[in-house]
Amino acid sequence: MWCHRLSHLQSRLQNLLRRGVTCWAFQQLNFKSLFPLAIHWHHTASESLNCAWQQHEDHFELQYANTVMRFDYVWLRDHCRSASCYNSKTHQRSLDTASVDLCIKPKTIRLDETTLFFTWPDGHVTKYDLDWLVRNSYEGQKQKVIQPRILWNAEIYQRAQVPSVDFQSFLETNEGLKNFLQNFLLYGIAFVENVPPTQEHTEKLAERVSLIRETIYGRMWYFTSDFSRGDTAYTKLALDRHTDTTYFQEPCGIQVFHCLKHEGTGGRTLLVDGFYAAEQVLQKAPEEFELLTKVPLKHEYIENVGECHNHMIGVGPVLNIYPWNKELYLIRYNNYDRAVINTVPYDVVHRWYTAHRTLTVELRRPENEFWVKLKPGRVLFIDNWRVLHGRESFTGYRQLCGCYLTRDDVLNTARLLGLQA
Numbered sequence: 334m335w336c337h338r339l340s341h342l343q344s345r346l347q348n349l350l351r352r353g354v355t356c357w358a359f360q361q362l363n364f365k366s367l368f369p370l371a372i373h374w375h376h377t378a379s380e381s382l383n384c385a386w387q388q389h390e391d392h393f394e395l396q397y398a399n400t401v402m403r404f405d406y407v408w409l410r411d412h413c414r415s416a417s418c419y420n421s422k423t424h425q426r427s428l429d430t431a432s433v434d435l436c437i438k439p440k441t442i443r444l445d446e447t448t449l450f451f452t453w454p455d456g457h458v459t460k461y462d463l464d465w466l467v468r469n470s471y472e473g474q475k476q477k478v479i480q481p482r483i484l485w486n487a488e489i490y491q492r493a494q495v496p497s498v499d500f501q502s503f504l505e506t507n508e509g510l511k512n513f514l515q516n517f518l519l520y521g522i523a524f525v526e527n528v529p530p531t532q533e534h535t536e537k538l539a540e541r542v543s544l545i546r547e548t549i550y551g552r553m554w555y556f557t558s559d560f561s562r563g564d565t566a567y568t569k570l571a572l573d574r575h576t577d578t579t580y581f582q583e584p585c586g587i588q589v590f591h592c593l594k595h596e597g598t599g600g601r602t603l604l605v606d607g608f609y610a611a612e613q614v615l616q617k618a619p620e621e622f623e624l625l626t627k628v629p630l631k632h633e634y635i636e637n638v639g640e641c642h643n644h645m646i647g648v649g650p651v652l653n654i655y656p657w658n659k660e661l662y663l664i665r666y667n668n669y670d671r672a673v674i675n676t677v678p679y680d681v682v683h684r685w686y687t688a689h690r691t692l693t694v695e696l697r698r699p700e701n702e703f704w705v706k707l708k709p710g711r712v713l714f715i716d717n718w719r720v721l722h723g724r725e726s727f728t729g730y731r732q733l734c735g736c737y738l739t740r741d742d743v744l745n746t747a748r749l750l751g752l753q754a
């Protein structure tokens with residue numbers, strides 16, 4: 334049964350149509366007039382609202398704000414925001430979802446102004462504002478991205494002239510921090526200038542944005558090419574583009590780099606937007622993109638150097654997307670640390686290598702490479718879930734300090750400043 338919040342009289346509807354109510358209401362009427370008994374029109378005071386609803390056997394259908402939405406009845410009962418079901422002080426559910434009958438159906442449904450009222454068999458009433466339903470429906474979410482981003486190659490990034498934020502304004506003003514975070518969220522990289530070149534100041538900077546994620550490398554790390562750890566990062570060799578800590582079940586969210594000293598040549602940092610490359614794969618070979626989101630892989634860190642003994646394993650696909658809107662949120666790409674592939678049969682393995690090659694070709698296009706020379710005073714933040722980094726080989730003495738940050742806490746800071754993240 335379709336229930337429109339227009340008039341229950343045809344003449345009244347025509348009256349409304351003259352005043353500009355959209356066509357589908359008219360079409361619905363034509364269709365429904367074939368079954369006059371099935372029509373149940375609801376009259377409400379405000380006529381300008383373009384809304385209709387229908388109570389189906391197993392779900393509730395709502396048309397509002399140009400969106401067709403379908404809601405499960407258990408869902409509608411479960412999300413009740415009444416005082417007995419939801420604590421609005423703590424923003425927590427008090428209702429025990431397991432106490433809801435899985436076959437529950439509302440006894441009555443009524444629309445008053447912009448509020449829908451569901452009365453359940455036990456008499457409990459749940460109210461939903463139409464806008465709340467649009468914001469919180471699957472159909473509404475499906476059309477939205479969780480995080481807006483600007484995908485870039487070297488030219489796009491350089492043309493954008495993204496400003497660096499000054500150390501002082503970053504530390505002392507919300508405006509400075511917000512500008513920094515906005516750029517970081519959009520591009521996946523951001524710089525802070527005029528930072529005193531010490532580990533302590535770098536730490537202060539990091540703590541302003543997030544919590545430092547302590548790992549097997551320590552809290553703040555400080556490294557040179559002394560091979561003090563069992564990893565190529567601790568040498569003078571070039572490092573091809575990669576993301577870090579792919580061998581953690583949850584790779585570190587953000588990486589902070591501050592070059593404190595370099596007396597020598599080479600050692601430039603390479604940055605590549607992994608999401609830009611993935612987007613090219615999606616355009617050119619969608620089935621390969623999909624395979625990269627589906628095949629689980631292991632990455633591994635095995636270390637036995639001096640006192641350091643570690644064996645870390647992380648599992649996950651190269652590309653991670655949200656299933657409801659297909660938005661990419663994490664790329665795990667490190668050919669050095671990728672472990673033996675033993676999680677997929679041979680024919681899938683071959684298709685996976687093909688897809689991995691397509692992605693690698695995109696990642697290696699010279700036009701996608703953004704090179705920077707890190708200097709004392711200029712701190713680089715990298716979104717390690719999106720932007721790959723690498724480095725050129727170097728000579729001489731080079732000291733890099735930095736840390737990893739927890740992603741949840743960076744996003745928390747961003748949201749508190751009013752940014753979408």
Ligand SMILES: C[N+](C)(C)CCCC[C@H](N)C(=O)O
Binds near residue numbers: 577
């Ligand atoms: C940054 N820091 C020097 C501490 C660690 C380097 C980790 C290197 C490792 N192969 C990876 O990609 O995760």
Ligand SMILES: O=C(O)CCC(=O)C(=O)O
Binds near residue numbers: 566602722724
């Ligand atoms: O030395 C560098 O510039 C970066 C090395 C690296 O990839 C890392 O430390 O994660």
Ligand SMILES: [Fe+2]
Binds near residue numbers: 575576722
């Ligand atoms: Fe790295």
